[in-house]
Amino acid sequence: GESVGLHLPTLSVQEGDNSIINCAYSNSASDYFIWYKQESGKGPQFIIDIRSNMDKRQGQRVTVLLNKTVKHLSLQIAATQPGDSAVYFCAETLTGGGNKLTFGTGTQLKVEL
């Protein structure tokens, strides 16, 4: 069945360093992926998305990389700031699977000063 999982439950980085959050998915039919950021007590906030016809997409300080061969997704955050501390979720949808997002369990990013 389809599943989205995260390699690391907690990631600690120093302020100013780059962060890389990884995500694996199992359904080769998945073709749309989203990263969300969730701060404590708040709803998920959209960060960046990517479709399966792309390998890389960049936003402001964030880059998403997609490796369809190994079914792996990563979120890179440049010059990590204290405000980046949150739980990060990857999510997927697939063609013909409706609009329901399937989420992983999340990675807690902690930024150390």
Next chain:
Amino acid sequence: GAGVSQSPSNKVTEKGKDVELRCDPISGHTALYWYRQSLGQGLEFLIYFQGNSAPDKSGLPSDRFSAERTGGSVSTLTIQRTQQEDSAVYLCASSPRGDSHAETQYFGPGTRLLVL
């Protein structure tokens, strides 16, 4: 502009009681979604509305859960005869059209439900 809003922000109820959770989507958004987030877990899809189409109820965990969307805007998620395992954060999201699986869903702040 205003984002997705949900009410109440917190709800404490006793086991066996019914609860209603409300969602106001972003104005003009056609599609509306409900998800549940249990403690320390990811988000679990519950139900999806898109325009006048029949809702996708495939994620509802039991017949105690139901949802309505009146007038194509506001939605209410109802849980009857609440159980302790229903305790979770209930999140609502909306998207502009809902006619594509590759459309960003924007989330509200959630309702934190605690069943005693």
